[in-house]
Amino acid sequence: MKYRAAVAGATGYAGGELLRLLLAHPNIEVGAVTAARSAGSLLGEHHPHLVPLADRVVEPTDAEHLAGHDIVFLALPHGASGEIAARLGPDVLVVDCAADHRLADPAKWQHYYHSDHAGTWPYGLPELPGQRDRLAHTKRISVPGCNPTASTLALLPAVTAGLISCDDVVVVLATAPSGAGKKLATTYLASEIMGSATPYQVGGIHRHTPEMEQNLIACGAADPHVSFTPMLVPMTRGILATCTARLSDPSITADDVYAAYQKAYATEAFVHLLPAGVWPQTQATLGANIAHIQATVDPHTGRLVAIAAIDNLAKGTAGAAVQCTNLALGLDETTGLTTIGVAP
Incomplete structure (x- = not known):
């Protein structure tokens, strides 16, 4: 089965790494790529290494351009994910690579991030005890900090x-x-x-x-x-x-x-x-x-x-996002991911 995924914040480092991994994923195809200030430019201007997507036009990050996808990855600055996620439907798998939904304690969020708490989502570190069960078939995932x-x-x-x-x-x-x-x-x-x-x-x-x-x-x-x-x-x-x-x-x-x-x-x-x-x-x-x-x-x-x-950017962010997405979709956890590094 094929799933269509949008990447918000696609011109940043985490967004670029997400796109690199998704291009190698057999079950996910890349849909909209969005950003804020770089909307209207070509993706290749920001990520020349992503040759298959180089001619894609970067769209604005809003609910309209993120609609119609099975998966939406949010690679946005801290504090920006909550508002966008709230406008996406409950049937969309939303994977937040920022910190907005990581902490369970609203008081600690407010102390360290100095803004209103957006809520708590299933935490995307499958290796934690019992965490795979929480991530299986969920529609909301909060990717851990690196x-x-x-x-x-x-x-x-x-x-x-x-x-x-x-x-x-x-x-x-x-x-x-x-x-x-x-x-x-x-x-x-x-x-x-x-x-x-x-x-x-x-x-x-x-x-x-x-x-x-x-x-x-x-x-x-x-x-x-x-x-x-x-x-x-x-x-x-x-x-x-x-x-x-x-x-x-x-x-x-x-x-x-x-x-x-x-x-x-x-x-x-x-x-x-x-x-x-x-x-x-x-x-x-x-x-x-x-x-x-x-x-x-x-x-x-x-x-x-x-x-x-x-x-x-891999196990610390984008790789973890894909790993958890696999669990949420019922796919093998390792799909589209490598454990082989690049050296020297």
């Missing part, structure tokens, strides 16, 4: 197996500037980024912090507290998340941890546990809907150390 995806997958087996206490979780995460979208800002100029690593939103103010804690609760943590420090690094795509937490029992060994991760991820198509002693690299995940994971114990401090690498 940083929470990496940190959650790094910590999930340790939480579900009861190996760590989540009252003191520390996440230090290196991320590429493409995660911030295509907006023009001095911070993201090549002359500012090249040869430099820069922390930002330090001190618990990053908007992905409550999402990380929400995910740990979904894994079984009672009252998690996450200290999250992101760093902007000079690479185009990728995330490397280093996560640490206190062990629940000082007798837990690195072998215990590795065995728990093997058990948790044995059947996961899009999570790859590396051989013991081999650590994730962002270059290995480039263009792939895959997370590379490794974990061990620091016996000196009695802490777990877990590291995850993902492509922020």
